[in-house]
Amino acid sequence: MITVKLKNKTGSFAENKDIARDIRLNILIPAIERGEKVVLDFQGINSATQSFVHALISDLMRKYGVDVIEKISFKSCNEVIQKIITIVIDYMQESSN
Amino acid sequence: MKIFIPNSAFLGNINPFLRGFVPKSGEKLEIGANEKWIAVHPVVLVMVAALGLPLKAEQVFFEKLTARSAHYLERMGLFKFLGIDSGIKIIEHESAGRFIPLTQIRNSQELSGFITEIVPLLHLNPLQTDALRYVISELVRNVIEHADSPVGAIVAAQYYSKNNTIRIGISDTGVGIKSTINRHHFAKSNLAAIQLALTPGITGTTSREGGTESNAGAGLFFIKSIAKVSREFFVIYSGDALYKLLKEPIGKSKKLFADPFKDKHSSEESLPVWQGTVVGVDISLNDTQEFSDLLDLIREVYSKTVRERKREKYRKPKFI
Numbered sequence: 001m002i003t004v005k006l007k008n009k010t011g012s013f014a015e016n017k018d019i020a021r022d023i024r025l026n027i028l029i030p031a032i033e034r035g036e037k038v039v040l041d042f043q044g045i046n047s048a049t050q051s052f053v054h055a056l057i058s059d060l061m062r063k064y065g066v067d068v069i070e071k072i073s074f075k076s077c078n079e080v081i082q083k084i085i086t087i088v089i090d091y092m093q094e095s096s097n
Numbered sequence: 098m099k100i101f102i103p104n105s106a107f108l109g110n111i112n113p114f115l116r117g118f119v120p121k122s123g124e125k126l127e128i129g130a131n132e133k134w135i136a137v138h139p140v141v142l143v144m145v146a147a148l149g150l151p152l153k154a155e156q157v158f159f160e161k162l163t164a165r166s167a168h169y170l171e172r173m174g175l176f177k178f179l180g181i182d183s184g185i186k187i188i189e190h191e192s193a194g195r196f197i198p199l200t201q202i203r204n205s206q207e208l209s210g211f212i213t214e215i216v217p218l219l220h221l222n223p224l225q226t227d228a229l230r231y232v233i234s235e236l237v238r239n240v241i242e243h244a245d246s247p248v249g250a251i252v253a254a255q256y257y258s259k260n261n262t263i264r265i266g267i268s269d270t271g272v273g274i275k276s277t278i279n280r281h282h283f284a285k286s287n288l289a290a291i292q293l294a295l296t297p298g299i300t301g302t303t304s305r306e307g308g309t310e311s312n313a314g315a316g317l318f319f320i321k322s323i324a325k326v327s328r329e330f331f332v333i334y335s336g337d338a339l340y341k342l343l344k345e346p347i348g349k350s351k352k353l354f355a356d357p358f359k360d361k362h363s364s365e366e367s368l369p370v371w372q373g374t375v376v377g378v379d380i381s382l383n384d385t386q387e388f389s390d391l392l393d394l395i396r397e398v399y400s401k402t403v404r405e406r407k408r409e410k411y412r413k414p415k416f417i
Contacts, residue, residue: 015234047227059310083392094403095307
């Protein structure tokens with residue numbers, strides 16, 4: 001299992017989609033390809049945009065199917081971030097059904 | 098080009114200002130202003146700045162300003178942007194607590210830096226600025242990714258402590274919404290393109306549900322929703338079309354609609370053509386819980402919309 005501390009990369013407001021893409025391509029996809037579980041640690045992040053979360057996880061769901069979410073845990077998310085992640089996962093599942 | 102800064106132009110009464118704008122005709126910009134009073138939304142300033150930015154100072158003609166309130170234009174950085182001397186002498190105060198002056202943002206790094214500076218600039222607590230940072234980030238990223246704008250995005254904002262509201266303007270001089278949307282959808286007019294762009298799940302980058310790895314087509318829907326829940330205005334102007342979300346009366350439910358034409362709104366076509374896109378939005382910072390509550394409403398509408406759109410595409414049995 002690997003843990004990705006996002007605050008170090010994004011600052012307290014996670015909005016930079018380029019950073020999300022880098023994390024996805026360089027950390028998440030290789031980990032999932034190796035069969036590892038991933039913890040995305042939002043400790044210290046006050047808020048995130050839907051675009052950031054979409055750029056972080058939507059392609060994983062498209063590439064590996066919605067079950068890939070079972071391999072990802074979202075740690076230390078405040079209420080707003082939890083809701084944004086839920087929105088993205090919901091619409092990606094609706095899209096793939 | 099000609100543009101006239103009137104005595105009053107906020108999102109509620111912006112239409113006459115837009116109707117008076119004369120688009121490109123020769124390589125010069127003539128700017129006029131009301132001689133007695135100037136009180137305008139930042140969206141007016143970002144439009145003037147975007148028009149003037151590519152020009153040399155000698156191509157910009159600004160009428161002699163006589164309105165006492167004209168120092169506002171100086172404070173917001175308009176003349177600096179245009180490279181001209183206003184002749185207005187003011188004692189510079191710190192901008193902290195009141196406004197974000199005109200700022201040009203051309204790439205992702207500049208945007209991230211700008212977002213970081215907003216909170217201390219306005220002297221607000223981070224929770225109060227969730228919606229503000231959200232709006233600026235999503236709108237400017239739209240410009241950077243889709244607009245192909247020679248000037249990037251021009252941003253300005255003004256905080257009004259009286260009603261704890263922030264007014265934001267963002268402009269670009271790029272390809273416009275119709276051109277972006279029509280890469281993968283069909284919009285016969287600028288207004289139809291705006292309607293599609295405001296619909297959740299519609300993006301100019303693909304016709305596929307769920308979007309691409311980096312675009313979902315949700316940004317503008319979120320922003321319109323933030324304004325709606327705030328019971329404030331949201332305006333989008335691209336090509337010859339204007340869409341304006343109108344204020345909801347207090348007491349009326351804050352139901353969100355996927356189709357922006359179902360919201361209380363006004364629209365206008367055949368306006369002078371703005372080559373690019375202009376967005377103006379007002380946000381109330383009164384209730385920080387509202388942003389979280391809004392996300393519940395968005396989740397409900399978004400998923401339902403995607404589900405229904407997919408269902409419309411289902412093959413139907415042919416009974417003979």
